[in-house]
Amino acid sequence: MDTTVIQQDIAQADAVNALAEALGPKGLLRDHGDCDRYASDQSGLLGDRPVAVLRPASTEDVSRALAICSQYRIGVVPQGGRTGLSGGACSPQGAVVLSTERMSGVVEIDREAMTLTALAGTPLEAVQDAARAAGLDYPVDIGARGSATIGGTIATNAGGIRVLQHGMTRANVLGLEAVLADGSVVSRLGKTVKDNSGFDLKQLFIGSEGTLGVVTKAVLQLRRHVPQSALALFALPNHAAALACLAAARQRFGTRIRAFEGMWPDYWDFVCHETSLATAPIAGRHGFYLLIEVEAEAAETNEELEMFFAELFEQGLVEDGVLAKSLAEMQALWSVREAVGEVDDDFGHHVNFDIGVSPSDLGAFCDAADAVLATLPDALGVLKVGHVGDGNVHLLVAHNGSSAAEDQVEAAIYGLLREWQGAVTAEHGVGRIKSRWLGHCRSPEELALMRGLKAQMDPLGILNPSALFMPEDI
Amino acid sequence: MDTTVIQQDIAQADAVNALAEALGPKGLLRDHGDCDRYASDQSGLLGDRPVAVLRPASTEDVSRALAICSQYRIGVVPQGGRTGLSGGACSPQGAVVLSTERMSGVVEIDREAMTLTALAGTPLEAVQDAARAAGLDYPVDIGARGSATIGGTIATNAGGIRVLQHGMTRANVLGLEAVLADGSVVSRLGKTVKDNSGFDLKQLFIGSEGTLGVVTKAVLQLRRHVPQSALALFALPNHAAALACLAAARQRFGTRIRAFEGMWPDYWDFVCHETSLATAPIAGRHGFYLLIEVEAEAAETNEELEMFFAELFEQGLVEDGVLAKSLAEMQALWSVREAVGEVDDDFGHHVNFDIGVSPSDLGAFCDAADAVLATLPDALGVLKVGHVGDGNVHLLVAHNGSSAAEDQVEAAIYGLLREWQGAVTAEHGVGRIKSRWLGHCRSPEELALMRGLKAQMDPLGILNPSALFMPEDI
Structure with a gap:
């Protein structure tokens, strides 16, 4: 063990002590068994055991925690319900997890404005239920509704089956509060879709997978509830x-x-x-x-x-x-x-693609995917299911289980996608498992701007450090 | 005239010569009479005569022009149809205007994807007409539809009377191409609402009033046309x-x-x-x-x-x-x-507010505004008209024409707005005439983040240098 590693360990221990003091006894877990439960999401990727699990109870707690993490330059993985499919909530080595599980609850329903204000850790289903109890509807819906949190659905811009009707999560968020890497709180909890008073900062936090800030509270647009x-x-x-x-x-x-x-x-x-x-x-x-x-x-x-x-x-x-x-x-x-959602056992080893193309290209893209997969000896079968109106297909490609076969399949499909100018992920997010393919659908100029924004808003790179970008990018 | 001014003049002349060479004979106007026509928008604010008017014919032209403006550190005011009501297209001293008027036309309509791709300078009405000719509808609609351009409506996130049904312009843009201050082109002209492949960069350009980039092309979401x-x-x-x-x-x-x-x-x-x-x-x-x-x-x-x-x-x-x-x-x-739209002559000197509050607060806010205006001797009358479902009221307050009276009226209404946590502009934009009030509805943390983004994306501050921010801010 060299001196650098020892120094890192000391800094880490100091950071954890400072965080424990700031967050109180319920606010931090450091028992190995506890920490292990927060290492991974539902992507299949195994995260490392986090150094500690932060469980802030308020926006102020999140602010204090991030300020300390900045001070000690320790990575922070924001977590909602850990239902993500791209590894965006998996912990890398030497990072802490910040779970919003203690920040749960519907703060207010405003029937006239048709809005619901909720804390980030509120489960999606609890929001849907509260809306319906008020005779209204929150239309974002995904299979993981029972565990997925509002903060997580916002950070990943969750899609689902009702996108055609009411758009992605982005289209259903009116106001947002988030904490930046340095602990400063950016809050704008307005209740109107009409606000051109300067930059629409909430857009930065929606869908950026916790790499630019931690979502703490949101004002959601409710819709009329049509039960039938x-x-x-x-x-x-x-x-x-x-x-x-x-x-x-x-x-x-x-x-x-x-x-x-x-x-x-x-x-x-x-x-x-x-x-x-x-x-x-x-x-x-x-x-x-x-x-x-x-x-x-x-x-x-x-x-x-x-x-x-x-x-x-x-x-x-x-x-x-x-x-x-x-x-x-x-x-x-x-x-x-x-x-x-249940094919995993029967279908064996496979890659689960979440491809987005123009709705008008979806059929032709799938035909082309079939054709290119037929030429790969290690591609053992394909299942295609998706959202026709949104140009989003979930393409499940079975292979022999080797990482070489997985690479081959991914290279083939993402290579094709590049030609079709599609998206490597339509709704699941980039997380950790798609970051190496991001360049297949984003230009060098786009990636440079993304890196610039990340450097501006999180100059120390502490926020979800292994997600979205490749390690060499930041 | 001191040396600095002479040096500035020489640099300006060099810049204009370089721009003229890059854009060709049709691409640049420098005749005073021509330039005067591009000085102002419909806000009532009088802009300065621009040093030159750039009329790029393509995205490549815009890229070349901005690279030259960066090189010479010369301000650029992007202009669409100059129908804005906040002075965002008014030219400050020593800047050039970049008009998109030669970049006009519908590039493609995709009926299956229900999208329309248009160049930035295409008039809104031409887009609406093209959509209807295809049996579809582009639902963003404002009174200035004949002159306002698609690029302008995107840069200002135009609202209008159909926001309740289809949202602001932001909700109707699927893909966008924009040129950054340094001339690099950030292009993502996808046709699907579902794309979580990294940051949604288009959101930065929508509604930022030309301060972060120049919009050159867009893919718009069309809707079903319901004629009756x-x-x-x-x-x-x-x-x-x-x-x-x-x-x-x-x-x-x-x-x-x-x-x-x-x-x-x-x-x-x-x-x-x-x-x-x-x-x-x-x-x-x-x-x-x-x-x-x-x-x-x-x-x-x-x-x-x-x-x-x-x-x-x-x-x-x-x-x-x-x-x-x-x-x-x-x-x-x-x-x-x-x-x-026709009250100006009869109503006399007045301030035209474009207030946004929660729809549930709109009535009470207006009552409070009436009460506070009644206490101002120089406030001579008020007219209130607006969008009930959007929490947006246009409040016209007559005054005696003095700038003291104008200040008094603005301070009273925007002061009230601060208490109600509203927006100083719901749809017209900040431009030049509301920037000094922006702090009444955005927190220091929000303003700091906005300035940080501006500094990151336009470090020389050449893009629409007098809009949105106060001069001392950047």
């Missing part, structure tokens, strides 16, 4: 037909389309036939499957969907379809789409 | 009733509400009775007036509005109402609201 909806599953000849259906659905239902989810036959066959993860609600083989959910403003919406189907059928755009007649049938239809 | 709508004017007892009507309208019509505009009796009486700027569609005196436009998806929407009125009437929320039965009647109803 109609749901149908259509079988189509191909993805091109799905795009035509989307255009027709937009003309007919406008912003009432709540979800427009697509499944390629590889995915459908895997979950319905090759495994028993789901039961096929439609028989026979088809080229594409669509799950369409429409807000039911009127009792006639089921009939509207039936008429819509009849029209599309006449045009040859759909080959078969089934309409949910009960809540149980709705769940059955959704279960085919949601089975993607 | 129903329009009603309601008379109410007070603003509180308007908020109750808004909640009821949201429950009934959801996102079909296209406009929800409010007029206080001072405004109504002025345009309908004290002047002949408009004809009162409703007789008698009332405490508040609402203009409600709803997308007509079905032929029954007029009846729906009638039923809605009947319900509200029964609850005592509305006192009177009129429903437009023809396009001519729609225009007549709108003309009362739009008369705000």
Whole structure:
């Protein structure tokens, strides 16, 4: 052990002592067993044991903690519910974790402004429930709603199945409070979408994965709650037909389309036939499957969907379809789409891509991906499922489990993506597992500006030091 | 004339020569008469004659021009249609103007992705027309649509009457290309709302009034075009009733509400009775007036509005109402609201405020503003008109024309705003005429971060040097 390492250890111990004093007995964990529980998220990447886990109870605590971390130049990994899929909440060596778990609660609901103010550590589902109890709706929804926190969904700009209707998390945040690396608090908790008084600073913290500041509080835009909806599953000849259906659905239902989810036959066959993860609600083989959910403003919406189907059928755009007649049938239809969360065991080693391209290019991109994967001996199969209207496909590619095969598959798909000018991640975030591919979709000028902003706002590089950027970048 | 000034003049002349060479004969104007036409916008503030007017024809031209301006440290005022109301496009002494007028045109419409790609200098109305010709809609709409450019609406994050339905300009931009102060081009012209591949850099350029970069091209999100709508004017007892009507309208019509505009009796009486700027569609005196436009998806929407009125009437929320039965009647109803653009001559010297507060606070804020103005001997009258659902009121306060009176009125209203934690500008922007009040709604920490971002992205301070920040700030 050389002198530098010893000095680092001493500095680390001093930092932890200072943090413990600032945050109080409930505010810091340093027991190894406790710390291990905060090392990783749900990406599959294993984080290192954090030096300590900070559990601030207030914005002031976060401010004090970050000021101390700056002073000792110790890395801080902000954590919400650790449900991320990109390793953005995994701890690197020598860092502390800052968990917002003690900063939980809905502070206020303003029915007239249709806003909800919540602390960063509030679970997404608690926000949704509080909104509904007030007769309103917070429309951001993801599978991890029970554990994911509002702060985490903001830091990662969470997407989900209702993006088509209400946008990403970014579109649903009106006000934000965040703490900068030096501990200064940047707070703007306004309740209006209309504010051109200087730079819209909240945009910097939304989706930057904790690399520019720690989100502590937010004012969210609520929407009208429409409890009823109609749901149908259509079988189509191909993805091109799905795009035509989307255009027709937009003309007919406008912003009432709540979800427009697509499944390629590889995915459908895997979950319905090759495994028993789901039961096929439609028989026979088809080229594409669509799950369409429409807000039911009127009792006639089921009939509207039936008429819509009849029209599309006449045009040859759909080959078969089934309409949910009960809540149980709705769940059955959704279960085919949601089975993607359960394929891991059966599908074996695989890369889970979260590709974004222009919605108009999605079908062609997937065809090209199929073609390039067919040339790779170590690519053992592909499942494709995604959000047709958003140009977002989750492409699961099985391989033999070697890191060489994983590299080969990633290089092939991200290489293709570069040609299509897409996004290496549409909704899951860059985190740690996609940072090396970021240059495949962002230009040197963009990356330079990103690095410049990071250097300006976090000059010591303490905020989520292993996320988003490559280590050599900062 | 001292040596420094002579050296500055020589540097300026060298800069203009270099710019002329880079941009070609059509790309630069230096005739005094020509330059004078580009000195000011529609704020009433008189800009200085620019040293030259740059008229780049391409992104590459903009890049070359900014690199030269950086080299010679000469200020650059980006200009679109010069329709701004805050002086953000007014030229300060010794600067050049960069007009995007030669960079005009719709590059592409992608019906499947529902996007339109346009050069920055394209007039807003040309974009709206192109979208409609494709059966789609670009929903950002402001009175200056004929002259305002897409680049200008993006740089100022333009609002308008349809913000309630489709958000500010920010919510309608998917991809953006901008040129930084040093001439580097930051381009991300993606067509999907879903992109979490690193920082969302476009947010920096939207609404920052040309202080961080020059917008050159954009991909806009189009919406379904709903040609029909129903329009009603309601008379109410007070603003509180308007908020109750808004909640009821949201429950009934959801996102079909296209406009929800409010007029206080001072405004109504002025345009309908004290002047002949408009004809009162409703007789008698009332405490508040609402203009409600709803997308007509079905032929029954007029009846729906009638039923809605009947319900509200029964609850005592509305006192009177009129429903437009023809396009001519729609225009007549709108003309009362739009008369705000014509009050200048009749109302005399006045300050035009563009206040933003929480929608739930709007009524109380306006009452407080009335009360504080009543105590000012030099405040000669007030008109209040605005966007009820957005918490945005345009407050016109007449005064005796002296700058002391103007200061007094501004200090009173912005002082009040500070207590209400509002925005000194909801949609018009800070420009030059509101920068001294920015500290009334942004904290020292926010202003420090804004200055840090400015210093990082435009270290020489050449981009729109007199806008948004106070001179001593940068």
